[in-house]
Amino acid sequence: MTGLHTADQVRAAESQVLARTPEGALMQRAATGLATVCLRLAGRAVGLRVTLLVGAGDNGGDALWAGALLTRRGAAVTGLLLDPARAHPAGLAALRRAGGRVTGDPAAAGLHRADLVLDGITGTGGRGGLRPGAAEAVARAVAGPGLLVAVDLPSGVDADTGAVDGEAFPAQHTVTFGAVKPGLVVGEGRGFAGRVHLVDIGLELPAPTARQLTDADVAARLADPGAGDDKYSQGVVGVHAGSATYPGAGVLCTGAALRSRPGLVRYAGTAAEGVRAAWPEAIVTDGRPADAGRVQAWVVGPGAGTDDEARSVLAEVLATDLPVLVDADALTLLAASPELARGRSAPTVLTPHDREFTRFGWELGGDRIGAARTAAADLGVTVLLKGDATVVAGPDGTTFVNGTGTPWLATAGTGDVLSGVVGALLATGMDATEAAAVGAHLHGRAGQLAAAGGPLIASDVVRHLPAAVHLLRTAPHVPRARPPVIR
Numbered sequence: 001m002t003g004l005h006t007a008d009q010v011r012a013a014e015s016q017v018l019a020r021t022p023e024g025a026l027m028q029r030a031a032t033g034l035a036t037v038c039l040r041l042a043g044r045a046v047g048l049r050v051t052l053l054v055g056a057g058d059n060g061g062d063a064l065w066a067g068a069l070l071t072r073r074g075a076a077v078t079g080l081l082l083d084p085a086r087a088h089p090a091g092l093a094a095l096r097r098a099g100g101r102v103t104g105d106p107a108a109a110g111l112h113r114a115d116l117v118l119d120g121i122t123g124t125g126g127r128g129g130l131r132p133g134a135a136e137a138v139a140r141a142v143a144g145p146g147l148l149v150a151v152d153l154p155s156g157v158d159a160d161t162g163a164v165d166g167e168a169f170p171a172q173h174t175v176t177f178g179a180v181k182p183g184l185v186v187g188e189g190r191g192f193a194g195r196v197h198l199v200d201i202g203l204e205l206p207a208p209t210a211r212q213l214t215d216a217d218v219a220a221r222l223a224d225p226g227a228g229d230d231k232y233s234q235g236v237v238g239v240h241a242g243s244a245t246y247p248g249a250g251v252l253c254t255g256a257a258l259r260s261r262p263g264l265v266r267y268a269g270t271a272a273e274g275v276r277a278a279w280p281e282a283i284v285t286d287g288r289p290a291d292a293g294r295v296q297a298w299v300v301g302p303g304a305g306t307d308d309e310a311r312s313v314l315a316e317v318l319a320t321d322l323p324v325l326v327d328a329d330a331l332t333l334l335a336a337s338p339e340l341a342r343g344r345s346a347p348t349v350l351t352p353h354d355r356e357f358t359r360f361g362w363e364l365g366g367d368r369i370g371a372a373r374t375a376a377a378d379l380g381v382t383v384l385l386k387g388d389a390t391v392v393a394g395p396d397g398t399t400f401v402n403g404t405g406t407p408w409l410a411t412a413g414t415g416d417v418l419s420g421v422v423g424a425l426l427a428t429g430m431d432a433t434e435a436a437a438v439g440a441h442l443h444g445r446a447g448q449l450a451a452a453g454g455p456l457i458a459s460d461v462v463r464h465l466p467a468a469v470h471l472l473r474t475a476p477h478v479p480r481a482r483p484p485v486i487r
């Protein structure tokens with residue numbers, strides 16, 4: 001599990017360490033880690049041409065100290081001082097002592113022929129997008145041949161939200177200190193961070209503000225069936241999805257549920273004929289959810305329509321004491337009657353994309369974690385806010401940011417697949433917020449496997465779910481959940 005820590009959390013932890021270490025020690029640790037990663041990425045030191053983009057704060061200090069270390073190893077380092085009067089004095093002196101050169105002129109900083117560019121413009125102290133002088137230097141860096149490495153955080157990216165208000169440094173790698181900040185993995189920031197390398201600088205961190213699951217975390221939450229299991233003991237999920245007009249959503253959602261947990265899937269809805277034909281393994285009725293038989297969780301909404309019948313099915317399902325996942329058309333209905341979800345005795349999971357989210361009247365700006373949390377607290381539900389980095393927030397504030405997936409998932413029907421996956425996990429009795437996060441991770445891995453063969457369609461994601469489970473299970477160091485013993 002990767003903990004995500006806000007800039008304030010990291011700063012508070014840093015000040016504790018600063019109080020008991022010699023001046024500059026923490027920055028030395030950061031700079032040493034940064035230089036080490038740079039050498040690994042570049043594969044050599046001697047003759048390496050490095051340009052440092054140096055801002056006015058400690059982020060620039062990190063870059064200058066790392067530049068000094070690289071100079072001592074034989075690199076040719078130039079520091080471009082964006083605010084020469086305020087460049088970190090000790091860092092600047094160190095670079096000069098080591099034999100590095102500095103300039104205030106972007107045209108003389110060697111960006112057109114650098115092998116490596118270190119972005120030390122702003123880190124956690126940055127506010128808003130890049131200012132004009134910084135933006136010009138970044139444009140030169142991007143136009144040049146150098147590998148783009150951000151120091152702590154790509155400048156111009158908000159550390160806590162990933163919001164980019166204007167321009168930012170498009171890093172290929174980010175070397176971050178002490179903790180991964182949310183802005184590196186969520187929102188626009190995710191697209192600017194490139195590959196994230198975490199350097200331990202010895203901080204004692206509080207509980208993270210949000211978490212990202214690893215393959216091993218997810219595998220550990222997917223228990224194998226045991227000798228005592230039968231088809232009922234692994235969770236029975238009910239699906240109300242699709243319609244005579246849109247049978248596909250029912251087929252995809254049911255198939256995804258079947259392929260996630262091979263227990264039992266009951267389907268109730270007007271796409272019954274199509275679902276029966278596609279999935280002989282499902283138990284299918286063309287009646288209402290109450291006619292489907294006993295289940296442990298419901299998925300309601302994908303392709304199910306927004307007419308009076310759909311509205312009454314949603315009300316019926318939400319009136320049960322079972323976990324319910326509400327998606328697609330059922331979200332549109334729920335947005336008009338949100339009281340249906342308030343105060344339920346069992347968990348409710350909403351899985352909106354952006355347009356569905358805003359239908360509830362919730363604001364969606366650059367802070368997707370904050371938005372999902374506000375929504376979850378408002379209704380007392382788990383909210384899975386879809387996107388390239390899906391955010392899951394529980395009613396108690398527990399938050400996950402998904403780290404798997406591929407833009408190829410931006411195709412019709414993949415959301416129906418996600419609903420089926422998460423619904424199947426809910427039916428196993430898994431905590432609802434965890435089920436949403438585990439489901440999003442698994443869905444993303446299945447999407448990646450499906451996309452390895454070229455453009456994918458939603459049924460490819462369904463087909464790749466078993467391979468995705470296998471991939472997670474064979475991830476290194478997976479502590480496997482013990483199957484429940486049923487007597």
Ligand SMILES: NC(=O)C1=CN([C@@H]2O[C@H](COP(=O)(O)OP(=O)(O)OC[C@H]3O[C@@H](n4cnc5c(N)ncnc54)[C@H](O)[C@@H]3O)[C@@H](O)[C@H]2O)[C@@H](O)CC1
Nearest residue numbers: 014027056057058059122123124125126127128129131152
């Ligand atoms: N606090 C500590 O003990 C440590 C901090 N470290 C580094 O220190 C950084 C934080 O340093 P600071 O708090 O000094 O702040 P930063 O260096 O991140 O940025 C502040 C400076 O950038 C300027 N600035 C703000 N927004 C800007 C924008 N949009 N465009 C251009 N310039 C802008 C400000 O005027 C200010 O001078 C961390 O990200 C990390 O890199 C590390 O050395 C580890 C130890």
Ligand SMILES: Nc1ncnc2c1ncn2[C@@H]1O[C@H](COP(=O)(O)OP(=O)(O)O)[C@@H](O)[C@H]1O
Nearest residue numbers: 353386387388406407409410412413414415416
């Ligand atoms: N650019 C993207 N990168 C990665 N994943 C994406 C991207 N766009 C959408 N997705 C994922 O694809 C799925 C789309 O779901 P949704 O919008 O509900 O589609 P549909 O309603 O057609 O089933 C979600 O899981 C979402 O997170």
Ligand SMILES: [K+]
Nearest residue numbers: 119122153155
């Ligand atoms: K930076």
